[in-house]
Amino acid sequence: MDMSRSRGRTSRALRGAVPAVLLALGMLITGAPHAWGEDVRTETRVSGSAAGGVTESVVRVKAPLPASFGARPEACDWLSYLRYRATDGPEASADADRILVAQPGILEGAGAFDSVARNTVARAAERGRHVEFWALDRRSNCLEDRTGIASGDQHAAVDYYYRGKQVDGRTFDGYVGNSKLAWMAKLGIEQTVRDEYDLLTAELPDQRTRKQKVLCGGHSLGGVITGYLTAADFDGNPATTADAGYNQCAGYFALDTTVSTSLGDLSGSIPDDTNLPDIGLGYGVVQAGLDSGVLSRTLSAPVLLNPETMTLLSIAGLGAVRDPGGEADLPGYLPANVNIEATNRFLFSKDTAAFLTGKPAVKDFRLSNEAVLGALMxxxxxPLAFLQSSAGFFDGGPIVDKSFPVANGGDAQPGLFGVEYKAIPERPGGPLYTWRNYDRVGDPDDPGYRSADGTPFTGAGKEVTDIQELARSLAEQPLDFTEQYFPTKLVTDLQLATSPQVKRLVVHPKGLTAHPTLTVLAGDGLLAGRIPSGLHPVVADGYQHLDVLTAAPVQNNGRPEPVSTNLAEFARDPQ
Structure with missing residues (x-):
């Protein structure tokens, strides 16, 4: 696999736009642990991030794409990640005991790792070990604009992203269309693993340090990307293996996924209405379609999974952080366009009739800000399993079954839609529906809501994520929780894994098993009921797909969170 590139660094200073955005997010500049100038690397500490003995910073490293990618924004020639470390630990990453480097899943950004990263670093510190957790952002996240979210105000954010109003003197440039994304037509698995390799070698120049201290892994699709990394060759000469992907890691970890070079274990997790091309077209035809723009260069769907609607998750997070129990006005304040209306109907319709008529609509209910976020996540x-977390339940009034898009208890429930019964407030215009957080489910005052067939909707053992932590991850992270511009080519490459153009990238197939692997699966996640043969994972009972990233440090059984606990133990001794 010849992934060699000319990577000459230039001396151009980072343009003022990036520091301005960071300052708007309330960050404080801190000295970088490397003697690099800001023209090639910046590290910015996130203010107030040292809670619990864990310090967070955002790191950006200059890594220009090859000229063959064509014109792109200057920000897209940088790689970014969130660095979490023990506050009392070493400042230089190379001096840490271990470094966990995590690839995000599909439609996912670095901010989604906030809880598991903090919990892992804290658990390791309790054991006397100083580990770091690096949550990677894919290069395409360079297109996102966090200015409206950084305002800290829901109305200002809605006005910025949907009504053309300014925040701090800046006007939103709009969501980026396919015609302006020609450079992303080549942003597939080869460049993605090259980016991780380049970041590792830039941040940890000594290959022996990488091989001894780095644990490579990811969540969901990140497990497959890690698989390709382990099998990759980066100097074009398979006989020299110091550059081989598996020799950049001391071990691997997989969070509700497997470390592999196949999408098979994640099959059924992507909705049918996304704009993925018919994979029967073949590699050459798909690439030609991406190059010409006939095929969309980013993955999206008309409902929920597109930049306009995914921005709503962060905006909802803002309300839940600022005024958790206050009555939300967000549903009525949003613009009434087709995209947002269809998404609201899809997420908040009791049945097919309500979806088709739009009555009652979400804005007809009285919901707290936390309840709005709960309804979204x-x-x-x-109803989409790969977007689900177990953050509590509705409270404050009568609750009924949500039978759209599938009925509770039916054969279609597992897979794409998840395993839990769906519920919805019953009375529009009625009581203020609030949110019962994960750690209050099962309390003496819990109404114990049940489905029409008598099945309890939830129980204490099924709730694991603190909705306030989830809200902060969505609204207050400098790198987004979601990925608004996911490269279509990354998925089509993996779907076409048997094509010669992709098969050639697997140069060192033994790299997949060259080191110990920790696999942690969500008990109710994407692989529920179909654990691959020969795999002996840790199973986090009651967890959904996102819970392996978002779960609270202490669970309802009084025990420490199992994902981060196992990651910390694996970092101590990867066996």
């Missing part, structure tokens, strides 16, 4: 509301 909780496994008892959102």
């Amino acid at each position: 909780d496994d008892h509301s959102v």
Whole structure:
């Protein structure tokens, strides 16, 4: 696999736009642990991030794309990640005991790792070990604009992203269309693993340090990307293996996924209405379609999974952080366009009739800000399994079954839609529906809501994520929780894994098993009921797909969170 590139560094200073955005997010500049100038690397500490003995910073490293990619924004010639480390630990990453480097899943950004990163670093510190957790952002996240979210105000954010109003003197440039994304037509698995390799070698120049201290892994699709990294060759000469992907790692970890070079274990997790091309077209035809723009260069769907609607998750997070129990006005304040209306109907319709007529609509209910976020992210509301977390349940009034898009208890429930019964407030215009956080489910005052067939909607053992931590990850991270511009080519490459153009990238197939692997699966996640043969994972009971990233440090059984606990133990001794 010849992934060699000319990587000459230039001396151009980072343009003022990036520091301005960072300052708007309330960050404080801190000295970088490397003697590099800001023309090639910046590290910015996130203010107030040292809670619990964990310090967070955002790191950006200059890594220009090859000229063959064509014109792109200057920000897209930088790689970014969130660095978490023990506050009392070494400042230089190379001096840490271990470094966990995590690839995000599909439609996912570095901010999604905030809870598991903090918990892992804290658990390791309790054991006397100083580990770091690097949550990677894919290069395409360079297109996102966090200015409206950084304002800290829901109305200002809605006005900025949807009504053309300014925040701090800046006007939103709009969501980037396919015609302006020609450079992303080549942003597939080869460049993605090259980016991780380049970042590792830039941040940890000594290959022996990387091989001894780095644990490579990821969540969801990140497990497959890690698989390709382990099998890759980066100097074009398979006989020299110091550059081989597996020799950049001391071990591997997989979070509700497997470290592999196949999408098979994640099959059924992508909705059918995304704009992925018919894979029967073949590699050459698909690439020609991406190059010409006939095929969309980013993955999206008309409902929920597109930049305009995914921005709503962060905006909802803002409300839940600022005024958790206050009555939300967000549903009525949003613009009434087709995209947002269809998404609201999809997420908040009791049945098919309500979806088709739009009556009652979400704005007809009285919901707290936390309840709005719960409706968007909780496994008892959102019908897409890969977006689900177990963050509590509705409270404050009568609750009924949500039978759209599938009925509770039916054969279609697992897979794409998840395993939990769906629920919805019953009375529009009625009581203020609030949110019962994960750690209050099962309390003496819990109404114990049940489905029409008598099945309890939830229980204490099924709730694991603190909705306030989830809200902060969505609204207050300098790198986004979601990925608004996911490269279509990354998925089509993996779907076409048997094509010669992709098969050639697997130069060192033994790299997949060259080191110990920790696999942690969500008990109710994407692989629920179909654990691959020969795999002996740790199973986090009651967890959904996102819970392996978002779960609270202490669970309802009084025990420490199992994903981060196992990651910390694996970092101590990867066996």
